[in-house]
Amino acid sequence: MGLELYLDLLSQPCRSIYIFARSNNIPFEFKHVELFKGPSNSEGAGKVSLLKKVPALKDGDFTLAECTAILLYLSRKYNTPDHWYPSDIQKRARVDEYLSWHHANIRANAPKTMWIKVLIPLFTGQPLPSEKLQEVMEGLSTSLKQFEERFLQDKAFIIGSEISLADLVAIVELMQPVGVGCDIFEDRPRLREWRRRVEDAVGKELFFQAHEMILNIKELSNIQIDPQLKEQLAPVLMKMLK
Numbered sequence: 001m002g003l004e005l006y007l008d009l010l011s012q013p014c015r016s017i018y019i020f021a022r023s024n025n026i027p028f029e030f031k032h033v034e035l036f037k038g039p040s041n042s043e044g045a046g047k048v049s050l051l052k053k054v055p056a057l058k059d060g061d062f063t064l065a066e067c068t069a070i071l072l073y074l075s076r077k078y079n080t081p082d083h084w085y086p087s088d089i090q091k092r093a094r095v096d097e098y099l100s101w102h103h104a105n106i107r108a109n110a111p112k113t114m115w116i117k118v119l120i121p122l123f124t125g126q127p128l129p130s131e132k133l134q135e136v137m138e139g140l141s142t143s144l145k146q147f148e149e150r151f152l153q154d155k156a157f158i159i160g161s162e163i164s165l166a167d168l169v170a171i172v173e174l175m176q177p178v179g180v181g182c183d184i185f186e187d188r189p190r191l192r193e194w195r196r197r198v199e200d201a202v203g204k205e206l207f208f209q210a211h212e213m214i215l216n217i218k219e220l221s222n223i224q225i226d227p228q229l230k231e232q233l234a235p236v237l238m239k240m241l242k
Contacts, residue, residue, distance in 0.1 A: 003028040005070075006056040008035050010217075012111065013067030014055045015172040015210045020071055020165070022210075023202045024080045036229065068099055071165050083162035094159045098151055098166035106147065106173050109140040113177040118217055123233050137182065148190055156197055163201040171198045172210075179214035 005021065005028045007014035021028055033054050057064040057073065064070055075085045086092050113136060121127045147170070151158050158166040174195075177184050185192040199207045208215070 002059075004031050004058040005029070006031040006033050006054050006058070008033045008054050009210060009213050010035070011054060012107075012172040012176060013169075015175075015214075016067060016165075016168045017055050017070050017074070019172070019202050019206060019210050020080075020084070020168060021074060022206050024074075024078060024084075026074060026078050026080075036226070067169070068165075071169075075165070084165050086159070086164070091159050091164075095164050095166045098158055099169060101151075102166075102169055102173070105143040106140075106170060109136060109143050110173045110176045112136045113140070113182050114180050114214075114217065117180040117182075123230055133182075140177065140184065144184060144188065144191065148188070152190065152194055157194070157201075163198060167194075167198050168202070171195060175211050175214055179211070179217045 003026070005017060007018055007030065009015055009018060018030075020026075035054065053065065055065070055067055055070055057070045059073075059077075064073055072085065074080070085095060113133065116128045116133050116136060151166075155161070157163050158170070174184060174191075185195055
């Protein structure tokens with residue numbers, strides 16, 4: 001039995017795994033999961049992942065959850081080019097440093113733009129006041145300033161002249177605001193050039209294929225959300241309205 005990857009490409013971590021596997025010609029069966037269509041649609045992922053969520057990996061009898069764990073497993077098993085997760089201990093430490101920082105900063109802010117502009121109105125039927133988006137954008141701007149000054153600096157990529165897992169994890173997160181009309185690259189030339197280099201490194205066709213759903217996020221309003229899922233999530237999301 002070959003490698004299976006359970007992914008929903010609306011999810012940033014899922015996109016990073018999809019791009020990594022495709023760009024490295026890793027053979028896998030793409031198990032498309034649509035989380036908003038409810039438990040029945042994600043049942044396969046639930047059987048694979050102990051955490052019952054995506055991304056999830058199944059390799060024979062072995063199963064694995066969590067984005068970073070999956071990316072590292074794939075890089076080691078398939079002996080991907082060294083630049084992704086360098087053997088040099090200091091360069092590898094820089095990748096680890098970014099991945100540790102990422103969750104409490106870029107990931108803590110960028111996805112909220114989609115929740116505010118698309119998902120909360122979709123699940124609750126109520127738009128959020130513009131002040132909420134402004135608050136999130138201010139937090140994201142602070143994180144982006146730190147990203148440019150602390151990690152990117154004057155380098156082509158986060159750890160130097162070649163792309164790494166750090167760049168991949170960062171870019172998929174930063175495409176989330178772009179998908180809902182918040183172009184965070186427009187007034188940041190250094191960040192914009194970094195994005196262009198990342199696209200070139202993985203291949204523009206693959207990059208935009210992976211991001212097709214997020215860049216057409218408005219079409220999400222036309223999907224039929226599982227009623228049970230909507231009932232479960234609406235009260236939680238309503239708290240974000242306050």
